Amino acid sequence: MTGVRPSLRRRPTGEPVLHARSFDLLCLTMGFVLLVHAAHLPWWLTTALGVVLVARWQQRRRGGRNAPFWIKLPLIGLLLAAVILQNGTLFGREPGSAFAVGLLVLKLLESEHRRDARVGIAFACFALMSALLFDQGLIASLFVSLGLVPALATLRSLEEVEPQATPWSREFTPVLLVLLAAIPLSLFAFLFVPRLSTPLWGTPQNSQAITGLSNRLAPGDMLDLMTDDTPALRVSFDGPPPPNTARYFRAYTMQLFDGEGWSPGSRSARRPPSDAEYGTRIAYQASLEPTHDRVVPMLDLATMAPPDTVLRPDHTVLANRRIDEVLTFSALAATSYRFEPVLDEGVRRDNLQLPMGAGPKARELAASWAQRHGADHAAIARAALAMFHDGFSYTLAPAPLGRDRIDDFLFQTREGYCEHFASAFTFLMRAAGIPARVVTGYQGGYWNTTGSYLLVRRSDAHAWSEVWLEGRGWVRFDPTASVRPERVQLGAAAAAAGHGGEEGLFDVPWLRNLRDRWDVVNQWWNRGVIGFDALRQQGLLQPFGIAHAEVTDLALVFAIGCALLVAAALGWALFQRREGDALDAWMRRLQRKLAKAGVSRRAGEGPKHFFARAARALPAQRNALERLSELYLRLRYGYDEPPPESVSEFGRAVKELKARRVVK
Template identity: 75%
Template sequence: MPSLGRRAFDLLTVTMLFVLLVHALHLPWWLSVALAVVAGGRWWQRRRGGGKVPASLRLPLLATLLAAVIGHYGTLFGREPGSAFAVGLLVLKLLEAEEPRDARVGIAFACFALMSALLFDQGLVASAVVSLGLIPALTTLCAVEDPEADQRRLVTQWKPVLFALLASVPLSVFAFLFVPRLSSPLWGTPDSGQAATGLSSRLSPGDMLDLMTDDTPALRIRFDGPPPANASLYFRAYTMQLFDGEAWTPGLRRTRRPPAQADYGPRITYHASLEPTHDRIVPLLDLPVAAPPDTELRADRTVLANRRIDDAVTFTAEAATRYRLEPTLDDGVRRDNLQLPAGTGPRARALAASWAERYGTDHAAIVRAALALFHADFSYTLAPEPLGRDRIDDFLFATRQGYCEHFASGFTFLMRAAGLPARVVTGYQGGFWNGRAGYLLVRRSDAHAWSEVWLDGRGWVRFDPTAAVRPERVDLGAAAAAEGAGGGTFGPAWLRALRNQWDVVNQWWSRGVIGFDSLRQQGLLRPFGVDHADVTDLAAVLATGCALLVAVALGWALLQRREGDALDAWMHRLERKLGRAGVVRRPGEGPKHFLARAARALPAQRNALERLSGLYLRSRYAHDVPPPESITEFGRNVRELKTRRVVK
């Protein structure tokens, strides 16, 4: 079997490196670097005349790859370790790629690895990058099948690949629309189980930093009517009632009673699209009036889905931004929301006790005193100093800097120490209103924590101590608050604006392509009178459409078909070149007489034309089939021929 040509091996290396680049974002950096070094070393070794790497080196590298993946991930199974091992095997395949069969196997595996990158990101940009990876892969296959690939210009091998990919688009779109879909996927991918939103049922100062610098979308909201003011956009996720001195957690009492009673003001209806969270929590605009379908409204007015949210979901909900929640407080709930761990925050307890003694039953005055303290003495930053053993006292009397979870935790502790039932609420606050597209974009970086204090006659009332420290966080959003506060990860304002506008495209892609499910497919034929297209209807449309597309492609191929072989194709090219110089082949004129007449008309090219005539006649008439090397030589001479127009 012939060895793999130089051009084919170079393209194979480019293909492997492209796959490695696509996966680099979720691979350990050291593994990406090591695999890139292996691929580059193999390319350099073969360029200097080396052959297949011996098994005595390949097998230890394979064992090292296996040990590295298991050592880093703890397993070989799952999305991350599986893709890391697959990409590693793909690069190691280069070490033994010396024959066309090896290249074909490598390209097939590379296409599979490209597709697996979509398990991590199915966005428009990621899908486009994966599609671009098909170009070097298919170009490699063309080079493998072409014995003259090393002599051809690379652009001549790209052109048929690009044309084939463009020609496949209509059929791909048609198959995407009409191949019958299942209501659920055939398989799932293991994951770490961590909520993609980063919102957790445990809150400790410092835990939310990674989330607050994550600029990926979490929610998209469309309102029936004008959107509420930014300061009213609080999306409740978790209600934290129990505190152990380090972290806040919801507690169990919320599951033992019906949803808390509420008196609602004006209601807002909205339509939400929630990105996958791999968790059951559903952030809803505060205060949710009722739970959407397939969800449950808990006692603390948080909402849980009946199953994990592993795919984007859409729902319609109703909320009241003005309300009176739980005007009468259950004794057990009161105890839960006054509980403080023994020995924690002695200085904070003393400060709160002084407020309670000074203001007595004027609970609103106690709240105002705490907010005034935060406003006067605290600063907002995303890079606060670390807290000591007693986090409450250390924050309130030493560092006095932080962000929302620090402020909410400290404020809630002070309220409880003063005798006021209080709790921490986490979720999202604010968002970017895209007036052109008409929806609110809530990013994960809009994650927020605030407090609720129970006041006699008013029920649970929201107080946001972060707004007392840095009002921009509530009025203008997370990015505005982060400017000058250690929040450089948000980028410049123009870049944030560009990302917000680009989200319109991402939303279209998410709804129109990723969110295209069996339910939407069944409604495709509704304009043609078929209200509910079943598998038979879809299969009939698919078969008819494919037949029409094949007929169109066949008709185009027949129109483009040329008589003759590759030698004749080069001869036609020579005729066109001589025709531009003024020497046109006459009807019925043989190649020998035509080229002889051209040599007389173009004396400066006489020797070249005589050589071309001899090459053509020997290639055409001295063999049953023109030899490939003769066709290559004739084609090279045609390309090199320089002509000038005949002056008459």
């Protein structure tokens, strides 16, 4: 039958075919989900799925229908094989999300009716929420929230009997208003729905810590980390912040050397706590970004462990479980101390150990210093620092090292960054008979004047040495400061730039101020939203005299709040109902005009019968009234919200109607 619109064609079961506007919105929803997941999907998979999505959209616009099974089945098989080859498994966070997003896009190949679209939208909303397993930051959460807009707009369009080619803004405006109205209830639910101390389920995480700090250090391993400007932790102090030269955050203490790299020793975990004498102490609060590791970087030297963590004898701090979400804690640090003045013999042996055959030239150099200075170990350390100061250079692009990394660095390349200098310096101290070890963590940071806190980025990762001196215990030596003092005095950015301050775009004051304010927003989000746990929820009712809110208390407050919000929404809806819409306003105007002509609408009379009676009473206006009847019934009962253009057409017809009084 010719002349029938595609939106009204039906399949044999009687279900309408999905109209063009709804399919466009469905494609937009799937595309948004793909965009949200693109950051952690392989680029080739994102590209392939994008091609499939665009090809299906174009095929549908040309009048095509469902793809045949001999196309869909091979594509599903290819997707399954690609995910398994990429990840080695189908289970886990990365492979699971990749497979889910792929199936979601392939669902478009058979989305031809409203039921298909509803299933796809439900799956798309699930896929949107799963993106929060990778990133719960403010920007990621906003993108996920925006992804609900096309999804809800698609569901809304499915309810229209005969969709019109309205502007796209009219598809999204009602949805945005509904989401805006839902914010109070969502906020109330966020605050008062009882929370569990642990999630209902867990998802496999990456085995590599996203901080970039590793429990193994080898020259060259930190290169990628030096260019990572994302935040690692934020620290606020009860008093004035310590100077930049005292901002050392200890993460790993490394004692074992295999000729290529350093790693922590197991003896420190078994032995009893070390003796320490603390001088000046600093109280601070820190917010650590998720690392998916257990180590907690602490301002050196940590005097106590935060809750749910352990302070090890080497003064590294380990959490009881992996840090998979923002960790906020308070702590004390001693900037002056005497740490382990009496050294355990087993620890001494570990920190003098050197692999056989490694660094023969370095051993000779260290032996000459030991012969010259004897038992004055501090003088030997100063001799090594003087050597680094005179003949070495700081660069983030050093020449590659050969098989013997120590000798190649000390006598050939003579260039590198913190891990090169700390590794070589520690080797020289051990070769001279002095216990020494490598410490990794962060150093420096950027002081955010707007938020009054220290922002430590991942690019502030640093390595230094600790040398044991008789009567003083472990003493920090930073050979990098001898080569490039700016690295310790002014921060990593100054060392990399080669001048005394941060370089680049953010040297401009207003841009630097803008960056500070944005980081304050991120800090608020981490503490107020991501860090809102069961413990903080239990203290919400303290201003009302309830020191520890139980589940029943929270549920009661939530029920009362929901009731009040629903009552307010109902009152607003009833108030708005009195107003009516533009179509009702034109209908009331028509009724007044017809009443003057002697045809008044009876109580309880429907519009169809009213128009029919008016047409019989006013035969001269029969054609105009029948046209008005058809137009009104279609607009009122064919749409959730009548199109403005059609309502305007109805209004013009009402104004043009010339109704004359009935003569009896």
